[in-house]
Every structure is written in C-alpha cells, then in structure tokens.
Amino acid sequence: MPTDRPNIAELVEAVREFLTDHVGPNVEGQLAFHTRVAVNALAIVERTLDQGGAMDDAELIRLKALLKQDGDLQEMNAALARAIRGGELDDQRGAVLEHLRLTAADKIALANPRYLTPRG
Amino acid sequence: MTKNNAELESRNLAAVLRDRVREVYGTGTGIDGLVRLSGGASRETWSFDALLPDGQRVPLILKRDPLDEIDPGDPDVNLGIDRWSEGRLMQLAGAAGVPAPDVPFFLDADDRTSAGFVTQRLEGEALGRRIVREDEFAQARTKLAFQCGEAAARFHSIPLDQLPPLRNLPVVAALDYNQGVIDSFKQPHAGFEYAFQWLRERSELAGDRLTLCHGDYRNGNLLVDHEGLAGVLDWELGHLGNPISDLGWICIRAWRYGYYDNPVGGFGAVEDLLEGYEIGGGGRVSLETLRFWEVFGCMRWGVICMTLAFTHLEGRERSVEKVSIGRRAVEGEYDLLQLVD
Known part of the structure; x- marks a missing residue:
C-alpha cells in the first residue's frame, strides 16, 4: 500500500464526510436512508483500519494456543469451526467459549459499538 | 419499471x-x-x-x-x-x-x-422503534408482553387439520436447515458452529409440541394502538414447528430498538410474556426452554443477516443496505455467546 497521504483511512473519512455533510441533507426518503447506511458502512471500514490489526493479532495468538497449529487467520478460523463441529475441542469448552466471546466483542466494537450501550 | x-x-x-x-x-x-x-x-x-x-x-x-x-x-x-x-x-x-x-x-x-x-386496514402503529419509545404507547407497553404471550398461545392452539399445507420444521430440521444455509456461504463460522453444537446437545429442551408457528413473531410485525396489541401481521413465514420458537424470537435483542432492559420486544418483561402464554392456554414454559429458543433466535438472526449480505455478494440484488446487514450477524453471535455455557 502507498504510504503517501492521503492514506486509505483519510480517503474513506473524506467520502464519509461528503455523504454526511453534502449528500444526506439534500436527499430524502429511501435515498436518505441508504445514505445513512453507506455512512455507517464507511465508519466500519475506518474503525477496522484503526483497530482491526491489533484485534487480528490477538485473535491469532488465541487460536494458535487453542488449536496447537499454525496458519493465517482465515485458515485458523475454518479449522476452529471444523473442530467445534467435530467435537474435537469438547474437553476445553470453557477456553473455546472465552475465545469466541472475546472475538465477538471485538467484532461488535468494529461493526456497531453502540450495540453495547442501552438507549432506553 | x-x-x-x-x-x-x-x-x-x-x-x-x-x-x-x-x-x-x-x-x-x-x-x-x-x-x-x-x-x-x-x-x-x-x-x-x-x-x-x-x-x-x-x-x-x-x-x-x-x-x-x-x-x-x-x-x-x-x-x-x-x-x-x-x-x-x-x-x-x-x-x-x-x-x-x-x-x-x-x-x-x-x-x-x-x-x-x-x-x-386497521388503525395502529407497526414501527417498532415508535412502539418502544413514544409516550402515546406508554399505557399499551404495560400490557403488551402479556398480550403477546396470550395471542401466541391462541394461534399455537389452532388444530393442525385446519391449517393450509405448511413446511414442517421441528427443531432438528430447523437446525439442519440453518446450518446448511451457513455452509452454502463457504465461510466457516466458529461462533455459530458453537451454537449449533450447544443447541443439538439440548434439543430435548425445545419441547415436543408441533404447532403452527408465526415464524417472524416480533416487534415490527405487531400492530399496536393505545390499548395494546391490535393485530399480529405478516404471516408469510408461518410453518409447523416448536411453538416456543416464537417466544424466543420476540425476545432477541434485534427487536428491542435499544431498550435492552425490556427483553420482550423492547417493551416488556419475560415474566409477563410467559404469564400471558400460560393464561392463554399455552401451558407453562420453563426459562430453560425459553433460553434454548433465544439462543436459536440469535443464531437465526445471524443467518438472516448473512443471507441478506450474500444476496448482494452473489449478485442477485446489489444493495448497500443488504450487504451492510451482513455485519449485523455478529449481534446474534455476540448475544448467543452470552446465553450459552
């Protein structure tokens, strides 16, 4: 990836701001709704660029410890899913569940951090 | 057009x-x-x-x-x-x-x-986020969970021989169906895999009644007026299945519109839902059985989110809305992981 500015995060941020400040206020109905959806999607990209790398590293370390094997994140997640279905990790359910909870919490923090905060 | x-x-x-x-x-x-x-x-x-x-x-x-x-x-x-x-x-x-x-x-x-x-065309409000929030429904909200339980008990009691032909989805078939949907995406998913194992090991908790299920019984498909429940809408996912699946579904967080302290649709309490269900003739439901179907419901919500995303990803309908919903699958995953042990 080029290191020149604007970097990827800055480009995405600019597009999100454009949609928020210039498109959103000038459209209505379905188009306004889809503009908000698009803004949210770009916000996910920004949070992932910012925090995703550290989350991936931590997830991979946990997966290696659980599965006692090596591989990239995608391979390791596929292996974990297979092992759960095959019952191969039944003797360490607590550790599996703890890993899955941490991973899901990270994914929520990227996808929709407000999910964890009640409004009512 | x-x-x-x-x-x-x-x-x-x-x-x-x-x-x-x-x-x-x-x-x-x-x-x-x-x-x-x-x-x-x-x-x-x-x-x-x-x-x-x-x-x-x-x-x-x-x-x-x-x-x-x-x-x-x-x-x-x-x-x-x-x-x-x-x-x-x-x-x-x-x-x-x-x-x-x-x-x-x-x-x-x-x-x-x-x-x-x-x-x-009945008068009333069907928008979930207004039902949970607006002052005009404050009185309705105090009765709504009970009424939802009562209504479910009644449609669960419809004799099977009166029903039109419906898909039969008892719990194991429903688990197979949803697992098959995830498998079709070729994207192995450890969190949902854990849920499938957990649910399969406890499938006797599901209960063995087979009744008409609404299939999408939730805040958003309820018509509400100042008095409470005015209509149960959108029966297009009606099927034969375990009735408590409808009660688990109405409790999942996706329909609470941020009002997380009110587990039933963002407007009511589980005790009221189950009391209405029992008084409506549906029998007593244990919290264990309800939890089973809440876990199932969270899984199902995740599967629906992924299905919508793959409608876009596989090119059937390109849509920023559909593809974005794919990222909400983790809501179901996160919630079910708090419920299982």
Whole structure:
C-alpha cells in the first residue's frame, strides 16, 4: 500500500464526510436512508483500519494456543469451526467459549459499538 | 419499471379490485384511493377503500406477489408461503381469538394481477422503534408482553387439520436447515458452529409440541394502538414447528430498538410474556426452554443477516443496505455467546 497521504483511512473519512455533510441533507426518503447506511458502512471500514490489526493479532495468538497449529487467520478460523463441529475441542469448552466471546466483542466494537450501550 | 408500466399496472389492478369488491359487497360499490405502499422484490402492498352503496368506506390493504417472476434464489421465497395460505393463516388466527385484521377476500393470479389477499386496514402503529419509545404507547407497553404471550398461545392452539399445507420444521430440521444455509456461504463460522453444537446437545429442551408457528413473531410485525396489541401481521413465514420458537424470537435483542432492559420486544418483561402464554392456554414454559429458543433466535438472526449480505455478494440484488446487514450477524453471535455455557 502507498504510504503517501492521503492514506486509505483519510480517503474513506473524506467520502464519509461528503455523504454526511453534502449528500444526506439534500436527499430524502429511501435515498436518505441508504445514505445513512453507506455512512455507517464507511465508519466500519475506518474503525477496522484503526483497530482491526491489533484485534487480528490477538485473535491469532488465541487460536494458535487453542488449536496447537499454525496458519493465517482465515485458515485458523475454518479449522476452529471444523473442530467445534467435530467435537474435537469438547474437553476445553470453557477456553473455546472465552475465545469466541472475546472475538465477538471485538467484532461488535468494529461493526456497531453502540450495540453495547442501552438507549432506553 | 417505466412510469407508463406503473400506470398500466395500477389501472389493471383497480379494475380487478372493482370486480372483486362488486362480487363481495354487491352492486353499486366501487373503490377509491388505490395507492402502492411498498414493494420489495418479493412482495407488494397496496392501500385502497371499498365504497359501499350507502356511502360507507371500508379501509383495506392488498398484499400480492410481484408481477415479475420471483427469483428462486431469494431467501424469502425459500421459506415463505403463498399469499392464499398467508391470508388463510390470518383468518384462522382471528377465529382463534388472536387480534388480526379480517381477510374479506383473495385475488387469484390471472392476466391482470398476481395472487394476493385483502385485509382490513386497521388503525395502529407497526414501527417498532415508535412502539418502544413514544409516550402515546406508554399505557399499551404495560400490557403488551402479556398480550403477546396470550395471542401466541391462541394461534399455537389452532388444530393442525385446519391449517393450509405448511413446511414442517421441528427443531432438528430447523437446525439442519440453518446450518446448511451457513455452509452454502463457504465461510466457516466458529461462533455459530458453537451454537449449533450447544443447541443439538439440548434439543430435548425445545419441547415436543408441533404447532403452527408465526415464524417472524416480533416487534415490527405487531400492530399496536393505545390499548395494546391490535393485530399480529405478516404471516408469510408461518410453518409447523416448536411453538416456543416464537417466544424466543420476540425476545432477541434485534427487536428491542435499544431498550435492552425490556427483553420482550423492547417493551416488556419475560415474566409477563410467559404469564400471558400460560393464561392463554399455552401451558407453562420453563426459562430453560425459553433460553434454548433465544439462543436459536440469535443464531437465526445471524443467518438472516448473512443471507441478506450474500444476496448482494452473489449478485442477485446489489444493495448497500443488504450487504451492510451482513455485519449485523455478529449481534446474534455476540448475544448467543452470552446465553450459552
């Protein structure tokens, strides 16, 4: 990836701001709704660029410890899913569940951090 | 669709409705105010009034299939029932004492229209986020969870021999179906895999009743007025299954609109839901069984989110909305991981 500015995060941020400040206020109905959806999607990209790398590293370390094997994140997640279905990790359910909870919490923090905060 | 096509479609539909209104309400009748309310790729909704000879207006809603052929890859089509069966379920529910709109007549598919059914247009609010929040529903919210339990008990009690042909999805078949959907995406998913194992090991908790299930019983498909529950809507995912699946579904967080302290649809308490269910004749439901179906519901919500995303990813319908919903699958995953042990 080029290191020149604007970097990827800055480009995405600019597009999100454009949609928020210039498109959103000038459209209505379905188009306004889809503009908000698009803004949210770009916000996910920004949070992932910012925090995703550290989350991936931590997830991979946990997966290696659980599965006692090596591989990239995608391979390791596929292996974990297979092992759960095959019952191969039944003797360490607590550790599996703890890993899955941490991973899901990270994914929520990227996808929709407000999910964890009640409004009512 | 071009503007001319839309006008022709609307004229054709008006002619069909005038004919059917005459058959049902007699000569000297007519229709007025035909307007399309919504239409996705899989369903159209229209609003109109039937005009009676004495000047009375009958406010009505038409729900019909789209005129174009439905994409067989559309996930709604895989599970959904036809319009005749959907209208029939609404009639049966009404007869069983469930608040539901009357269904005065049906439309057969012909060269002017696709198949559909017509219901009474009831007054009330169906938008979940308004139901959980607006002051005008404060009184309704105090009764709504109980009423939802009571209504579910009633439609779960409809004798099976009265029902139109429905898909049979007892718990193991329902788990197989959903696991098959995830497998079809070729994206192994450890969190949901854990849920499938957990649910399969406890499938005896599901209960062994087999009844009509609404299939999408949640805040968003409920019509609410100041008194509480005014109508149970959208029966198109009706099927035979374990009845408590409907109670688990109404409790998942996706329908709480941020009001997380009110587990039932963002408006009520589990105790009220279960009390209404028992008093309505559905029997006593244990919290363990309800938890089973909440875990199932969270899994199902995740599967629906992924299905919508893959509708976009596989090119059937490119949509920023559909693809973004894919990222909400983790909501179901996160919630079910808090519920399981």
